[in-house]
Amino acid sequence: MRILVSGGGVAGLSAGIDLVAGGHDVTLVERSDHLRVNGSPIDIRGESIGVAEEMGVLGQIRARRIGMSERIEFVDASDRILAELAADEVNDTAGDVEIPREDLVTILRAALPAATPLIFGESIVELHDDGAGVDVRFSSGTSDRFDLVVGADGMHSATRRLVFGPEHLFLRHLGFYTAIAALPPRARRDGRNSMFNLPGLMSGITGYQDKALAVFLFRSPWIDYDYRDLDAQKRILTDVFAGQRDWRVGELLEAALADAELYFDSVSQIDMDAWHRGRAVLVGDAAYCASPLSGRGTSLALTGAWFLAEALREHPDDVERAFAQYERLQRPHVLRAQATAAPGGDLLAPPTPEAIDARNERLRTASR
Numbered sequence: 001m002r003i004l005v006s007g008g009g010v011a012g013l014s015a016g017i018d019l020v021a022g023g024h025d026v027t028l029v030e031r032s033d034h035l036r037v038n039g040s041p042i043d044i045r046g047e048s049i050g051v052a053e054e055m056g057v058l059g060q061i062r063a064r065r066i067g068m069s070e071r072i073e074f075v076d077a078s079d080r081i082l083a084e085l086a087a088d089e090v091n092d093t094a095g096d097v098e099i100p101r102e103d104l105v106t107i108l109r110a111a112l113p114a115a116t117p118l119i120f121g122e123s124i125v126e127l128h129d130d131g132a133g134v135d136v137r138f139s140s141g142t143s144d145r146f147d148l149v150v151g152a153d154g155m156h157s158a159t160r161r162l163v164f165g166p167e168h169l170f171l172r173h174l175g176f177y178t179a180i181a182a183l184p185p186r187a188r189r190d191g192r193n194s195m196f197n198l199p200g201l202m203s204g205i206t207g208y209q210d211k212a213l214a215v216f217l218f219r220s221p222w223i224d225y226d227y228r229d230l231d232a233q234k235r236i237l238t239d240v241f242a243g244q245r246d247w248r249v250g251e252l253l254e255a256a257l258a259d260a261e262l263y264f265d266s267v268s269q270i271d272m273d274a275w276h277r278g279r280a281v282l283v284g285d286a287a288y289c290a291s292p293l294s295g296r297g298t299s300l301a302l303t304g305a306w307f308l309a310e311a312l313r314e315h316p317d318d319v320e321r322a323f324a325q326y327e328r329l330q331r332p333h334v335l336r337a338q339a340t341a342a343p344g345g346d347l348l349a350p351p352t353p354e355a356i357d358a359r360n361e362r363l364r365t366a367s368r
């Protein structure tokens with residue numbers, strides 16, 4: 001089949017690799033003009049480790065594996081440690097393989113056969129599914145026809161909007177926003193992961209290898225803005241932390257403002273009863289975003305792409321049956337991942353001074 005994949009993240013690249021391996025003629029389009037490789041390290045866990053092996057990339061992933069520091073320190077304005085937390089209490093990291101997001105995306109890009117087009121600066125603007133195929137119009141003005149369209153274009157998926165309806169029907173905001181920016185390596189002292197809280201706000205420094213990252217998490221109701229507008233994202237972040245210069249908050253905000261690749265998004269989940277309609281199907285965050293607090297989004301993207309390609313291999317003449325099989329096999333992983341996301345936010349960004357003190361006291365008691 002001729003298959004269009006929208007999105008060049010972990011889900012899109014994995015779908016590309018798996019569908020080409022299944023004998024399909026695949027084209028990928030990525031809205032950005034380059035691979036988006038930034039972000040904090042991500043975990044590959046559970047069944048997705050076996051999937052990476054089947055895809056032929058597990059050896060390279062293991063070779064780039066990193067060991068993140070096990071502990072998070074909560075500090076006061078004078079950088080004194082108030083309480084410590086084992087990282088696996090934020091999300092369970094037992095048995096996983098941790099790898100910089102940039103390395104995983106680069107490995108997957110290299111595993112995509114050279115003959116498979118990956119077109120940057122391109123996205124779908126219109127889809128028409130007539131039952132026998134899908135006519136697609138692109139932002140560049142060109143048109144083409146495909147047998148299937150795979151939407152792997154992330155939490156704010158354009159494919160989902162065009163096929164299933166507006167985002168608000170499917171997005172469940174968990175009450176937090178997060179941002180990640182690059183810091184100069186020297187900003188991270190002694191390999192520490194230090195987090196500083198104000199009520200409802202967390203800013204911190206983490207890192208891996210020689211990299212340092214500024215991380216932010218804050219409580220907020222849903223904010224209406226153009227999620228593609230980097231300046232708007234930076235404005236929101238500076239407004240939320242307005243006037244806050246305690247600890248190293250000022251330095252971290254400056255780094256965020258200077259970062260052309262700042263990652264900023266709501267902490268949300270995508271809930272859908274069905275991930276396919278007609279000849280269009282969604283994989284990864286587009287279909288079942290579990291939020292960064294779950295630590296499982298990348299694993300879901302890997303297994304989802306794999307189950308989809310497998311199902312199409314097993315039911316080459318029955319797309320509806322193949323999509324149903326994909327959903328049946330993937331859904332239990334999604335339910336488990338989404339269920340793990342909520343507690344991390346309360347731990348990292350308690351809402352009031354009393355809740356911050358209570359969290360610290362609880363962690364001190366636990367470590368004693």
Ligand SMILES: Cc1cc2nc3c(=O)[nH]c(=O)nc-3n(C[C@H](O)[C@H](O)[C@H](O)COP(=O)(O)OP(=O)(O)OC[C@H]3O[C@@H](n4cnc5c(N)ncnc54)[C@H](O)[C@@H]3O)c2cc1C
Nearest residue numbers: 007009010011031036039040123153154158284285292297
């Ligand atoms: C830059 C970036 C940084 C991230 N950092 C973190 C992190 O630090 N921690 C964490 O837990 N998760 C992070 N994530 C999310 C994480 O990558 C995903 O949860 C997970 O890997 C599943 O990936 P996905 O491919 O489904 O979605 P994404 O990783 O969101 O990939 C979607 C891709 O589709 C592209 N795209 C978007 N819209 C369109 C469109 N209309 N047409 C074509 N292409 C489009 C995007 O540019 C992106 O490359 C990050 C995502 C991105 C894009």
